[in-house]
Amino acid sequence: MALVDVKGVSKRFGGLTAVSDVDLTVNAGEVHCLIGPNGAGKSTLFKLIVGLYPPTKGSIFFDSVDITAERPYARVQRGMSIKMQAPSVFKELPVRQNIQIALQERLSGAERMEEEDRLLALLDLADDSGKLAGALSHGQQQWLEIGMALALQPQLLLLDEPTAGMSPEETHKTGELIKSFNAGGMTVLVVEHDMAFVRQVAQRVTVLHLGKIFARGSLEAILADEKVAEIYLGKTHAH
Amino acid sequence: MLKLLDGPQTLGRGRIFWSGFLAVLAGALIYPLFADSYDVGNFAYFLIWIFMALGLCLMWGYGGMLSFGQTFFFGIAGYGYGVLAINMGGGTATIAALVLSVVIAMIAAGILGYFMIWGGISGIFFGIVTLSATLVLAFFLGQTAGPEWHIGPARLNGFNGMKGMDPLTVGDFDIEGSALYYVMIALIVVVYIALRMLMNSSVGNVIVATRENPQRAEMLGYDVRKYQLLTFVIGSGLAGLSGALYTSWGQFITPSSIGLPAAAMPIVWVAFSGRNDLTATLVGSFLLLFGFQTITVYSQQAALVLMGALLLATVMLAPQGFVLGIGKLVVGWWGRRRRRDEAAALADTARLQSDET
Numbered sequence: 001m002a003l004v005d006v007k008g009v010s011k012r013f014g015g016l017t018a019v020s021d022v023d024l025t026v027n028a029g030e031v032h033c034l035i036g037p038n039g040a041g042k043s044t045l046f047k048l049i050v051g052l053y054p055p056t057k058g059s060i061f062f063d064s065v066d067i068t069a070e071r072p073y074a075r076v077q078r079g080m081s082i083k084m085q086a087p088s089v090f091k092e093l094p095v096r097q098n099i100q101i102a103l104q105e106r107l108s109g110a111e112r113m114e115e116e117d118r119l120l121a122l123l124d125l126a127d128d129s130g131k132l133a134g135a136l137s138h139g140q141q142q143w144l145e146i147g148m149a150l151a152l153q154p155q156l157l158l159l160d161e162p163t164a165g166m167s168p169e170e171t172h173k174t175g176e177l178i179k180s181f182n183a184g185g186m187t188v189l190v191v192e193h194d195m196a197f198v199r200q201v202a203q204r205v206t207v208l209h210l211g212k213i214f215a216r217g218s219l220e221a222i223l224a225d226e227k228v229a230e231i232y233l234g235k236t237h238a239h
Numbered sequence: 240m241l242k243l244l245d246g247p248q249t250l251g252r253g254r255i256f257w258s259g260f261l262a263v264l265a266g267a268l269i270y271p272l273f274a275d276s277y278d279v280g281n282f283a284y285f286l287i288w289i290f291m292a293l294g295l296c297l298m299w300g301y302g303g304m305l306s307f308g309q310t311f312f313f314g315i316a317g318y319g320y321g322v323l324a325i326n327m328g329g330g331t332a333t334i335a336a337l338v339l340s341v342v343i344a345m346i347a348a349g350i351l352g353y354f355m356i357w358g359g360i361s362g363i364f365f366g367i368v369t370l371s372a373t374l375v376l377a378f379f380l381g382q383t384a385g386p387e388w389h390i391g392p393a394r395l396n397g398f399n400g401m402k403g404m405d406p407l408t409v410g411d412f413d414i415e416g417s418a419l420y421y422v423m424i425a426l427i428v429v430v431y432i433a434l435r436m437l438m439n440s441s442v443g444n445v446i447v448a449t450r451e452n453p454q455r456a457e458m459l460g461y462d463v464r465k466y467q468l469l470t471f472v473i474g475s476g477l478a479g480l481s482g483a484l485y486t487s488w489g490q491f492i493t494p495s496s497i498g499l500p501a502a503a504m505p506i507v508w509v510a511f512s513g514r515n516d517l518t519a520t521l522v523g524s525f526l527l528l529f530g531f532q533t534i535t536v537y538s539q540q541a542a543l544v545l546m547g548a549l550l551l552a553t554v555m556l557a558p559q560g561f562v563l564g565i566g567k568l569v570v571g572w573w574g575r576r577r578r579r580d581e582a583a584a585l586a587d588t589a590r591l592q593s594d595e596t
């Protein structure tokens with residue numbers, strides 16, 4: 001069953017068409033990766049889904065409800081949760097307070113404290129819980145933001161390049177975390193460049209190129225597709 | 240509920256802080272017993288402005304919205320109190336006039352804030368729009384000298400200002416002098432405690448989140464516009480409370496209390512004190528008002544120049560505020576001393592145990 005249904009969506013910035021007539025379906029319970037070379041429109045499509053950009057054309061459905069005109073907070077309240085490309089945390093607030101702000105609408109009192117502790121331990125941030133978030137390393141800030149997104153217990157977790165700036169070990173650990181959330185029933189849509197990471201987590205893959213859907217299918221099918229390899233090497237673009 | 244008195248958003252916590260708070264409060268309560276009535280009246284006057292400073296601290300320091308026009312709401316409530324007190328006939332009705340004038344200021348803040356916040360105005364433009372609002376109001380009130388400018392029997396009176404309203408009164412008892420001073424102390428305690436509890440609550444968490452990163456706050460499911468509007472309305476209501484109390488204290492109000500120099504003053508108090516903390520703002524604003532009034536006796540120009548110099552010094556030397564900086568130094572020093580004492584006590588215990596064995 002489709003959890004997210006993007007129908008004929010386009011986004012133009014002046015004379016530039018960043019996303020053109022895109023259809024995308026993300027099924028409930030899957031890890032779906034959105035890949036493509038730089039400038040393919042991945043992050044723009046991501047921002048259209050979360051509501052940061054209004055589409056020029058087309059509609060976006062979440063759980064069969066048309067959310068095209070809704071603001072981002074309303075989409076989050078429906079069950080989406082987002083981790084942005086660059087770490088987007090409350091840098092001047094302590095790490096624990098960052099998690100607390102994400103949790104406080106769902107839990108209170110001792111239950112909230114327990115969940116804060118669990119998330120901080122899960123993300124290896126327990127020892128740094130009193131530090132300002134801005135004092136964490138880049139990778140730790142990425143995890144903190146993932147923790148904040150998870151704190152909402154979303155139906156759909158959207159991750160825009162979650163491993164950017166992470167070491168190979170941190171990247172692998174992030175992949176395992178995503179797989180464990182998915183095993184718990186969470187649907188995950190990931191925008192990612194790192195093909196090793198995509199291999200680790202993806203169940204279905206959509207390839208974007210020049211703002212359009214270039215290919216879609218299972219991970220194996222996409223990896224076997226020579227044209228996908230070509231656009232990553234720039235051959236199709238050169239022709 | 241009492242747990243909310245202490246928290247990450249407010250400096251000072253625990254037994255020592257609250258003992259100090261009670262000691263200062265006790266000193267303030269017995270002050271009129273030892274001071275002459277002129278000094279008590281002056282102190283009441285300084286305290287009037289504290290509400291506006293606390294409101295700006297909430298909006299600017301915690302909410303990230305620099306309003307350069309808190310005097311707009313000060314003026315609306317100040318003139319509102321005058322018009323209502325005159326039209327309602329004075330006496331106990333002045334209490335209702337005080338409450339209603341603050342409500343009117345909050346409604347005005349709700350309307351102006353709605354258009355600014357829903358219109359996406361933020362940062363420096365927020366300051367420009369609010370400053371423009373107060374300058375327009377001051378200009379408008381300045382040209383109301385003619386007899387046609389009246390609301391019922393209340394004449395607005397142009398630059399000469401409005402007068403003739405009663406002070407706050409309960410029955411036949413005018414709340415002036417020491418009585419007004421005690422009312423101010425009670426109101427400040429209530430407002431300060433309420434703001435501390437607000438900022439250490441889940442709503443306060445979202446208010447600081449919207450200051451830090453509004454997009455992330457929205458991505459956690461919060462409609463940041465509603466929280467910003469709430470902050471703006473509360474902060475402006477406090478400016479209105481200052482305005483209404485000012486008019487009842489002096490039984491007059493003029494457009495000069497709404498103009499540019501008056502609008503700049505709360506910025507100086509809060510910036511100098513430390514905009515990110517309520518206690519620093521409370522203490523710093525009181526010290527500045529006391530100093531300003533003392534110097535004004537000799538030269539008003541010198542007092543204004545000193546305020547300007549203080550603002551420059553704050554921006555260049557202590558952008559987070561002098562009082563807050565000193566407060567953090569004291570808290571840090573105290574914490575280090577406690578840790579050192581605890582470590583020494585542990586070492587002594589270990590030495591005793593090893594001696595015994």
